[in-house]
Amino acid sequence: MSLIINDLHAGIEDMPILKGLNLEIPKGEVHAIMGPNGSGKSTLSKVITGHDTYEVASGSVTMDGEDLLEMEVDERSREGVFLAFQYPAEVPGVSNANFIRAAMEARQPEGEELDAVAFYKNLYAKMDILDMDRKFTSRAVNEGFSGGEKKRNEILQMMMLEPKYCILDETDSGLDIDALKIVARGVNAMRTTERGFLVITHYQRLLDYIQPDVVHVMADGKIVKSGGKELALELEASGYDFLKADDLVGA
Amino acid sequence: MSETSVIDQETHDAIDVDRSKGDFSYPENHKFDAGVGLTEATVDYICDVKSDPDWVREFRHKALKTFWDKPNPTHWASKELDEIDFDKIRYYLSDGARPKRSWDDVPDEIKETFERLGVPEQERAFLAGVEAQYDSEAAYSNVKEELEKDGVIFVNSAEGLKEHEEIFRPWFGKVIPTGDNKYSALNSAVFSGGSFIYIPKGLKVKHPLQAYFRINSENFGQFERTLIIADEGSELMYMEGCTAPKFETSTLHSAVVELVAMKGAKIQYVTVQNWSSNVFNLVTKRGIAHEDAEIRWIDCNIGSGLTMKYPGVVMKGERARGEVISIALANTGQSQDTGAKMIHAADNTTSNVVSKSISVGEGRSTYRGQVHIPKHLKGCKNNTECDALLINANSCTDTYPAITVRGNKHVTQHEASVSQVSEDMLYYMQQRGISEGAAMSLAVNGFINDLAQEFPMEYSVELKRLIELEMEGSVG
Numbered sequence: 001m002s003l004i005i006n007d008l009h010a011g012i013e014d015m016p017i018l019k020g021l022n023l024e025i026p027k028g029e030v031h032a033i034m035g036p037n038g039s040g041k042s043t044l045s046k047v048i049t050g051h052d053t054y055e056v057a058s059g060s061v062t063m064d065g066e067d068l069l070e071m072e073v074d075e076r077s078r079e080g081v082f083l084a085f086q087y088p089a090e091v092p093g094v095s096n097a098n099f100i101r102a103a104m105e106a107r108q109p110e111g112e113e114l115d116a117v118a119f120y121k122n123l124y125a126k127m128d129i130l131d132m133d134r135k136f137t138s139r140a141v142n143e144g145f146s147g148g149e150k151k152r153n154e155i156l157q158m159m160m161l162e163p164k165y166c167i168l169d170e171t172d173s174g175l176d177i178d179a180l181k182i183v184a185r186g187v188n189a190m191r192t193t194e195r196g197f198l199v200i201t202h203y204q205r206l207l208d209y210i211q212p213d214v215v216h217v218m219a220d221g222k223i224v225k226s227g228g229k230e231l232a233l234e235l236e237a238s239g240y241d242f243l244k245a246d247d248l249v250g251a
Numbered sequence: 252m253s254e255t256s257v258i259d260q261e262t263h264d265a266i267d268v269d270r271s272k273g274d275f276s277y278p279e280n281h282k283f284d285a286g287v288g289l290t291e292a293t294v295d296y297i298c299d300v301k302s303d304p305d306w307v308r309e310f311r312h313k314a315l316k317t318f319w320d321k322p323n324p325t326h327w328a329s330k331e332l333d334e335i336d337f338d339k340i341r342y343y344l345s346d347g348a349r350p351k352r353s354w355d356d357v358p359d360e361i362k363e364t365f366e367r368l369g370v371p372e373q374e375r376a377f378l379a380g381v382e383a384q385y386d387s388e389a390a391y392s393n394v395k396e397e398l399e400k401d402g403v404i405f406v407n408s409a410e411g412l413k414e415h416e417e418i419f420r421p422w423f424g425k426v427i428p429t430g431d432n433k434y435s436a437l438n439s440a441v442f443s444g445g446s447f448i449y450i451p452k453g454l455k456v457k458h459p460l461q462a463y464f465r466i467n468s469e470n471f472g473q474f475e476r477t478l479i480i481a482d483e484g485s486e487l488m489y490m491e492g493c494t495a496p497k498f499e500t501s502t503l504h505s506a507v508v509e510l511v512a513m514k515g516a517k518i519q520y521v522t523v524q525n526w527s528s529n530v531f532n533l534v535t536k537r538g539i540a541h542e543d544a545e546i547r548w549i550d551c552n553i554g555s556g557l558t559m560k561y562p563g564v565v566m567k568g569e570r571a572r573g574e575v576i577s578i579a580l581a582n583t584g585q586s587q588d589t590g591a592k593m594i595h596a597a598d599n600t601t602s603n604v605v606s607k608s609i610s611v612g613e614g615r616s617t618y619r620g621q622v623h624i625p626k627h628l629k630g631c632k633n634n635t636e637c638d639a640l641l642i643n644a645n646s647c648t649d650t651y652p653a654i655t656v657r658g659n660k661h662v663t664q665h666e667a668s669v670s671q672v673s674e675d676m677l678y679y680m681q682q683r684g685i686s687e688g689a690a691m692s693l694a695v696n697g698f699i700n701d702l703a704q705e706f707p708m709e710y711s712v713e714l715k716r717l718i719e720l721e722m723e724g725s726v727g
Binding site for chain 1: 670673674675676678679680681682683684685686687689690693694696697698699700701
């Protein structure tokens with residue numbers, strides 16, 4: 001049971017961004033992807049979730065054997081892939097609680113109603129883990145939220161929707177250390193043998209709090225190096241200069 | 252779907268309206284039919300059938316001349332008005348029966364019509380009185396007994412002008428003069444149906460009164476005439492709903508609604524208009540608010556092909572308040588040309604206009620507002636807010652505010668905004684598992700959320716449902 005990306009080529013119109021990317025995230029593992037700007041990290045998260053700006057030229061993305069590329073954006077989500085956005089959109093006039101509720105209702109079997117009391121109980125419990133004020137439930141989705149509030153809200157949605165695979169796209173950007181700890185607390189609370197994580201980040205710092213099983217380095221649309229969590233520390237110390245060297249290890 | 256549409260089928264399906272609830276008709280069974288076209292004989296026919304008193308016959312004939320003299324207001328909205336062929340319209344259709352006071356007495360087909368639209372059910376649930384108009388005349392009219400005992404009058408306009416002439420006549424055609432515009436003149440010439448309501452001094456009617464307008468016949472013009480008088484210190488909420496089946500040819504709905512709020516009275520007039528897309532909806536609505544009185548128009552336009560409607564309040568007495576809250580939704584093939592007219596005619600009067608429009612596909616929404624505060628007054632306030640939401644790059648929205656403020660002892664403010672349901676917003680919502688249609692409807696309901704709360708509960712639920720239908724289309 002894994003999220004498997006096989007020889008994926010994708011881009012915008014004629015511009016290739018992902019150039020033969022291979023990656024396997026088994027359930028129960030946390031994989032981190034690091035890499036310089038423009039290496040295609042965010043594109044990868046958008047292609048996995050089905051953003052229609054990106055065209056897939058060849059290759060496959062499967063989740064526990066199911067072909068994700070055949071599905072619509074919302075179908076992929078309901079099947080169990082979640083993206084915590086780097087820049088979450090605002091939805092004016094729609095309260096956080098109603099938004100999360102709509103997302104959960106979309107997962108209900110035909111003809112079954114969501115139990116409102118159980119929903120709020122669950123929501124409040126998750127908000128407590130993330131130190132979120134109850135007022136969040138009635139505020140419009142991401143409208144007027146600070147950077148830290150937006151990221152926490154992403155993790156809250158992730159906790160409520162209980163996806164099989166979670167992709168975190170630079171969730172640490174713009175967070176101070178306290179907020180980072182809270183976000184990591186939420187993610188760690190969700191780590192089980194039944195769930196896989198793909199953590200995209202620039203900085204090793206996040207990985208102090210969310211300990212990865214595997215660290216990948218991405219450059220020019222491919223995974224160019226993979227290793228244990230010590231790889232992240234190495235990168236922190238010496239940067240990406242090694243990418244220019246000739247002895248790259250293909251993933 | 253029009254062949255010229257530039258949006259793809261998928262998008263169209265996602266946002267197309269399901270009008271199935273109102274889209275049915277029964278065979279016509281009319282005892283009285285004024286025939287096709289409009290002449291003096293048509294007016295006389297209507298007068299004869301309705302046994303109008305002489306003063307009404309005279310009023311109608313004068314109005315007919317005014318109608319012929321007046322040009323279409325083409326400098327305004329749209330050349331679409333030229334498509335109305337007045338010679339092809341049928342101006343009066345009825346079965347000649349008096350409105351029934353019990354649903355059991357209403358002819359089966361008409362009763363079924365209103366049952367399918369949920370009217371009797373709503374009456375039982377939360378209404379103080381109902382009038383249901385089928386083509387030209389009311390088929391059903393009933394008001395709760397205790398209100399009748401309190402002196403409330405709730406009858407159709409024909410009965411109002413005959414049985415209650417002493418209250419009816421002094422205000423009839425005074426708030427909206429015959430010559431106000433071409434369509435108010437047309438209505439004045441051929442009006443039938445509509446409500447006459449009188450609320451006695453000091454009486455606060457707790458539950459809303461409702462009228463339901465139904466067009467069943469093709470090539471037909473519905474011209475109801477409503478006059479509501481709230482006497483000193485009284486309060487009333489009135490609601491109207493409108494539907495018609497989708498015919499091949501166009502249908503005209505041209506109503507005149509006059510409200511009179513005497514000293515300290517409050518009138519709320521709520522409309523949820525969901526005509527089918529071939530209906531021209533050209534309606535003149537205005538109220539006079541006397542000292543300390545308040546008139547609120549809560550106006551929601553979802554259906555029709557072309558709507559032109561600008562509810563107004565003339566604030567005639569000191570401290571009178573006028574308000575227009577409007578929601579318009581224009582889908583491909585629709586034009587919602589709506590707005591408000593606020594005429595300040597006394598010191599310390601206050602008006603508020605909040606308008607939200609949604610344009611989908613090639614739909615067109617236009618806001619036209621007029622605020623008039625003359626020089627000799629002091630302490631007048633107006634607030635105008637217009638927000639437009641565009642869904643898909645082809646939709647269109649315009650705002651034409653006309654604020655005439657003379658003198659410097661007043662406060663006015665105007666705000667306008669245009670926003671879009673962006674690709675990013677849709678992708679974000681869909682990434683959470685919400686379907687495209689549901690995401691659209693969530694975004695739209697979010698946009699109008701603060702205004703929807705102004706509608707009575709039952710209508711706000713209905714409104715949300717209509718918008719969901721409009722957005723979900725066949726995807727749902």
